[in-house]
Amino acid sequence: MSRVSDQLSELLAPVVTGLGYELIGIEWDSDSRGHRVMRIYIDAEDGITVDDCERVSNQVSALLDVEDPVSGSYLLEVSSPGIDRPLFTLDHFRRFVDQAVKLRLRQPRDGQRRFKGVIAGTEDDCLILRTDGGDEIALPIDNIDKARLVPDYKAILKG
Structure with missing residues (x-):
């Protein structure tokens, strides 16, 4: 994991765990139009639904707006790890x-x-x-x- 992702994980983990989810990790990517994408992976014992992703996205987005830890523009995505689960630690x-x-x-x-x-x-x-x-x-x-x-x-x- 990059140092930026480590710092973001430290900032976001309390919010994600406070909502009842596990923060799996943060990945940076770009979409088909070249925009930077911050992808946050979350998990829970019973799996993750679209509603779970929306709930975490709303809370994380509000925190990122206040703290402003990332320079420049980016898109925020919250996702389940899926069957090809990313491994970070x-x-x-x-x-x-x-x-x-x-x-x-x-x-x-x-x-x-x-x-x-x-x-x-x-x-x-x-x-x-x-x-x-x-x-x-x-x-x-x-x-x-x-x-x-x-x-x-x-x-x-x-x-």
């Missing part, structure tokens, strides 16, 4: 051990920035990733730019 990786993940590094490792494998665990400040070849590699959490679970559609369709 070591705790997230620990929670999904033995599940497939794809990720992109900020700085390449051995000339490679994109990885896909199974979360084998964590150690110190690193994700341990088991690659398709069976090798386990340690990737520092600070070097992970984006990470998402890879849904097992076969298991979903069976379930």
